[in-house]
Amino acid sequence: MAGKSEQTRQLVADVALRMFRDLGFEKTTMRAIAAEAGVSVGNAYYYFASKDDLVHELYLQVQAEHSHKAAEAVVGVKDLSGRLKATMHAGLDVMAPYHRFGAEFIATAIRPASPVNPFNDASTAAREASLAIFRTAADGASPAAARKLRAELPELLWLAYMGVTLFWVYDTSSGQRRTRKLVDGLAPLIARGLSLARIPGVSRILDDALDLSRNVRG
Amino acid sequence: MAGKSEQTRQLVADVALRMFRDLGFEKTTMRAIAAEAGVSVGNAYYYFASKDDLVHELYLQVQAEHSHKAAEAVVGVKDLSGRLKATMHAGLDVMAPYHRFGAEFIATAIRPASPVNPFNDASTAAREASLAIFRTAADGASPAAARKLRAELPELLWLAYMGVTLFWVYDTSSGQRRTRKLVDGLAPLIARGLSLARIPGVSRILDDALDLSRNVRG
DNA sequence: ACACAAATTTGAACATGTTCAAAAAGTGTG
DNA sequence: CACACTTTTTGAACATGTTCAAATTTGTGT
The missing domain is CATH 1.10.357.10 (Tetracycline Repressor, domain 2)
Incomplete structure (x- = not known):
């Protein structure tokens, strides 16, 4: 499946943006994003440098x-x-x-x-x-x-x-x-x-x- | 000595400001400030909340x-x-x-x-x-x-x-x-x-x- | 000089952003 | 399929700002 990678990226982005909206910037930790998205912290960093x-x-x-x-x-x-x-x-x-x-x-x-x-x-x-x-x-x-x-x-x-x-x-x-x-x-x-x-x-x-x-x- | 406390505060502040100037904000870590001033990290926080x-x-x-x-x-x-x-x-x-x-x-x-x-x-x-x-x-x-x-x-x-x-x-x-x-x-x-x-x-x-x-x- | 309280100092511990070497999964080739 | 190579994923490790209970020093009244 060609879109698998893009899928993960999109998932992380979606989860992050929703959490930013609901919890604010500080409460939305990278660990929380990763956990909510069901991926590892390192994986989130694979798609987003920071x-x-x-x-x-x-x-x-x-x-x-x-x-x-x-x-x-x-x-x-x-x-x-x-x-x-x-x-x-x-x-x-x-x-x-x-x-x-x-x-x-x-x-x-x-x-x-x-x-x-x-x-x-x-x-x-x-x-x-x-x-x-x-x-x-x-x-x-x-x-x-x-x-x-x-x-x-x-x-x-x-x-x-x-x-x-x-x-x-x-x-x-x-x-x-x-x-x-x-x-x-x-x-x-x-x-x-x-x-x-x-x-x-x-x-x-x-x-x-x-x-x-x-x-x-x- | 009444001014001892104020002395420490001033020392930390002086060191911090000099390091800000010479090294920039990020390079000037709280640990580096404390070390340079010869006090513990906790002590710096006693005088400056953040x-x-x-x-x-x-x-x-x-x-x-x-x-x-x-x-x-x-x-x-x-x-x-x-x-x-x-x-x-x-x-x-x-x-x-x-x-x-x-x-x-x-x-x-x-x-x-x-x-x-x-x-x-x-x-x-x-x-x-x-x-x-x-x-x-x-x-x-x-x-x-x-x-x-x-x-x-x-x-x-x-x-x-x-x-x-x-x-x-x-x-x-x-x-x-x-x-x-x-x-x-x-x-x-x-x-x-x-x-x-x-x-x-x-x-x-x-x-x-x-x-x-x-x-x-x- | 001594006891007790307040102020000061310490350093380990915690949370978080970030890095990275290694593992796992995927992909093309013989 | 077996193999090499790439892409993706993992989780432990690191640096840094911050907190805090305990230790130490200082100040005060007797």
């Missing part, structure tokens, strides 16, 4: 689901504010079951060496996928953003979403409703803020900001 | 030094851009020896349970001290910022500094010169950006942004 790697697996799944739900949610929505709102809420929906785990997830993801780190060069693929979600939100909007912003807009929105996610991690209000409020307020603010780009005074500063951004990334 | 607690100690020291150096650096500097630049560079100077450790530091600090977490309610004191540095930078500046911004300005600057710090962690350019460039470009941008608050179109959006911020924090 516990962080299992987090990476979770990240991929969450991201795929976000991408899917966001694409659905923006159908027929024209204005940027609405599209952004829908996209961000979709993300929050997907992450919701993992809220208690979110903090550990962030701590893991933020380490430069982590395979999950979105800023890391190594995980360009994952970052691109994540960016693509916001490119969809931005590109489909009308009226379109100011020309000089168009290229960086998805990245800007993505960055805003990173901030929202950080807020969400620390949001202890029931159902994280404060984060929902934040999204509802932030999305129109961003959309309106972008329209300011046409005011001359703002425009000059914006040019400099974009210059700095490009300059400093090289 | 390894994270030693990171907290480092955080306090870095912050105190930043506060001191920043206060010196802004003397005689009137414009906000200059004051902000001086304050941020002072922070980078202080952190520089720990750059290789910075990533682990951030990972530790970002966990809500961490004593170092700047967003955490528990560490209000540390956060206040950190904010105070930027309050000094903002309050001493002339011309003063728009009235409605004055209250939130220190927090905004502090937040910007958090962003700069995050950038710094990932900055692998030699001597982190890209982060220096970022600060040099960002400080005047922020200062000029604030002056836009008086433009009517901008002002209205700003009001909404401040509303949202207050609303969502409650």
Whole structure:
């Protein structure tokens, strides 16, 4: 049977992800995962180089689901504010079951060496996928953003979403409703803020900001 | 001798901080710290509840030094851009020896349970001290910022500094010169950006942004 | 000086992430 | 089938953060 190996891998991943959701990150020990999956600890490591790697697996799944739900949610929505709102809420929906785990997830993801780190060069693929979600939100909007912003807009929105996610991690209000409020307020603010780009005074500063951004990334 | 206990505590802290600087976070094991300090592992734990607690100690020291150096650096500097630049560079100077450790530091600090977490309610004191540095930078500046911004300005600057710090962690350019460039470009941008608050179109959006911020924090 | 309590120190023990040499199972070849 | 070779699986071993009961030292009142 060719799929036997893949089967074991999938089994371990499924068990791990379920345990992450139900028990949180720390309580889900590698031994517990192995036991629950009915394999040896070493076998789990044969498929996943580290516990962080299992987090990476979770990240991929969450991201795929976000991408899917966001694409659905923006159908027929024209204005940027609405599209952004829908996209961000979709993300929050997907992450919701993992809220208690979110903090550990962030701590893991933020380490430069982590395979999950979105800023890391190594995980360009994952970052691109994540960016693509916001490119969809931005590109489909009308009226379109100011020309000089168009290229960086998805990245800007993505960055805003990173901030929202950080807020969400620390949001202890029931159902994280404060984060929902934040999204509802932030999305129109961003959309309106972008329209300011046409005011001359703002425009000059914006040019400099974009210059700095490009300059400093090289 | 009354200071014996304090002496041991200080010894452990000193050794730990030096090892953090020279070896990085992971290589500095609790056993290594204890051995180097000539005490038992258990004894180190008598004074510091966890390894994270030693990171907290480092955080306090870095912050105190930043506060001191920043206060010196802004003397005689009137414009906000200059004051902000001086304050941020002072922070980078202080952190520089720990750059290789910075990533682990951030990972530790970002966990809500961490004593170092700047967003955490528990560490209000540390956060206040950190904010105070930027309050000094903002309050001493002339011309003063728009009235409605004055209250939130220190927090905004502090937040910007958090962003700069995050950038710094990932900055692998030699001597982190890209982060220096970022600060040099960002400080005047922020200062000029604030002056836009008086433009009517901008002002209205700003009001909404401040509303949202207050609303969502409650 | 002595007894007793409190503070300090010790080191073994535990849980967990991770590694690895060896065993087992699978696969193709004569 | 027998054999060699690869892939998969195992479980013991290791390093590290942390805990804790016991030992030691220090402080205090008599």
